[in-house]
Amino acid sequence: MFSFQLLSALSSAAVLVSAAPAGPAPPFGGDECCSTAGAVMNLPANQTQLVSPTTAPLYVAVGVGIQNYTCAASTLKYTSTGAVASLFDISCLDKTSAFATIQTTAFDAWNAAPAGISPNTLGAKFGASTLLGYHYFIPSPSGTGISPKWDFTSTGKNAGNSSAFIVAAKAGDITDPTGNVAVNVDWLTLNNTQGSLASKVFRIDTVNGQPPSSCVAGSADISVKYTAKYFLY
Ligand SMILES: *[C@@H]1O[C@H](CO)[C@@H](O)[C@H](O)[C@H]1NC(C)=O
Ligand SMILES: *[C@@H]1O[C@H](CO)[C@@H](O)[C@H](O)[C@H]1NC(C)=O
Ligand SMILES: *[C@@H]1O[C@H](CO)[C@@H](O)[C@H](O)[C@H]1NC(C)=O
Ligand SMILES: *[C@@H]1O[C@H](CO)[C@@H](O)[C@H](O)[C@H]1NC(C)=O
Numbered sequence: 001m002f003s004f005q006l007l008s009a010l011s012s013a014a015v016l017v018s019a020a021p022a023g024p025a026p027p028f029g030g031d032e033c034c035s036t037a038g039a040v041m042n043l044p045a046n047q048t049q050l051v052s053p054t055t056a057p058l059y060v061a062v063g064v065g066i067q068n069y070t071c072a073a074s075t076l077k078y079t080s081t082g083a084v085a086s087l088f089d090i091s092c093l094d095k096t097s098a099f100a101t102i103q104t105t106a107f108d109a110w111n112a113a114p115a116g117i118s119p120n121t122l123g124a125k126f127g128a129s130t131l132l133g134y135h136y137f138i139p140s141p142s143g144t145g146i147s148p149k150w151d152f153t154s155t156g157k158n159a160g161n162s163s164a165f166i167v168a169a170k171a172g173d174i175t176d177p178t179g180n181v182a183v184n185v186d187w188l189t190l191n192n193t194q195g196s197l198a199s200k201v202f203r204i205d206t207v208n209g210q211p212p213s214s215c216v217a218g219s220a221d222i223s224v225k226y227t228a229k230y231f232l233y
Contacts, residue, residue: 032058032059032060032089032091032132033089033091033092033130034091034092034094035056035091036056036057036058036059036060036091036094037056038056038094038095039056039057039060039091039094039231040052041202041204041229041231042100042204042205043187043204044174044177047174047177049172049173049174049189050172050174050187050188050189050202050204051172051189052202053200053233055233057231057232057233058197058198058232058233059087059089059091059132059197059198059230059231059232060089060090060091060094060229060230060231060232061087061088061089061090061132061229061230061231061232062087062088062090062102062103062106062126062128062227062228062229062230063085063086063087063088063135063203063226063227063228063229063230064085064086064088064106064107064110064119064122064123064227065083065084065085065086065119065135065225065226065227066083066084066085066223066224066225066226067080067082067083067185067209067210067211067223067224067226068080068081068082068083068084068221068222068223068224069081069211069221069222069223069224070221071215071216071217071218071219071220071221072215073217073218076214076215076216076217077213077214077215078211078212078214078215078222081137081146081221082136082137082146082148083135083136083137083148083209083226084134084135084136084137085119085134085135085136085226085228086118086119086120086122086123086131086134086135087131087132087133087134087135087150087230088106088123088128088129088130088131088132089128089130089131089132090102090128090229092128093127093128098127102126102127102128102229103205103206103207103227103228103229104207104227105126105127106122106126106128106207106227107207107208107225107226107227109122109125109126110122110225110227111208111225130156131155131156132152132155132156133150133151133152133153133154133155133156133158133164133165134150134151134152134154134155135148135149135150135151135230136148136149136151137149138167141167141193141194142193147167147168147169147193148167148168148190148201149165149166149167149168149195150165150166150168150197150198150201150230150232151164151165152164152165152197153165158197163195163196163197164195164196164197165194165195165196165197166192166194166195166196166197166198166199166201166232167192167193167194167195168190168191168192168193168200168201169190169191169193170188170189170190171189171190171191171200172188172189173186173187173188173189174186174187175187176206181210182210182213183208183210184206184207184208184209184210184226185203185206185208185209185210185226185228186203186206187202187203187204187205187206188201188202188203189201189202189203190202190203197232198232198233199233200232200233201230201231201232201233202229202230202231202232202233203228203229203230204228204229204231205228205229206226206227206228207226207227207228208224208225208226208227209224209225209226209228210224211224
């Protein structure tokens, strides 16, 4: 734990080095407002797909956004075409009772938000007003398909840092262990393929995001609201 003396020494140092970027005082290395040392993922025990690293996460976030789907004419099932989400810092909530259910609190706010409201404006409604960055998809560096990216290059203390992103590839996947597999998107672990923000990303504690189980030929593309916790290591 940081003592108040150390904290005040650090903030004096930040004042002296006045080139320090605007944003929360930087006692913790990352862009997080509080230490992530005690933040642990609550993973189901009966599986080997998602294995928690033994180090503390670099970032702990709640993601608020949409999953996009298109109707595949060959199967009449919706297939994923990517996602877009805003990621809010929840490092300061991790020792509070709000942490366990923050994804549900965030989803309720998001689900109630009128059309046209950006997720960016919602963090303050669920006690997580610091925007860490964005999650979206880019053409895959491999040349085939799309790849998920977590991009902190335009927000907070990382603003202007062109390496503060991670592009990743799925390395593990379990269906929602709470049993709502048709409603909540899978829990995932992904490995870094590009960028220096983190080496691994976990998506857990998902709320909503699944498409309807089938579609009719010619259905329009759809976007389904979701939230999840993201742990970056
Ligand atoms: C997802 O769909 C929304 C419209 O609902 C669109 O604005 C956004 O660009 C789409 N993103 C991706 C990655 O397909
Ligand atoms: C992901 O990274 C871990 C090491 O952290 C490695 O053991 C695993 O094989 C990787 N998975 C894939 C699919 O690359
Ligand atoms: C693992 O446990 C969860 C509950 O934690 C349960 O919903 C799920 O069906 C179990 N999966 C397997 C493969 O046993
Ligand atoms: C830029 O971001 C990367 C990834 O988070 C980090 O390793 C690096 O130290 C940052 N550079 C600066 C100048 O802050």
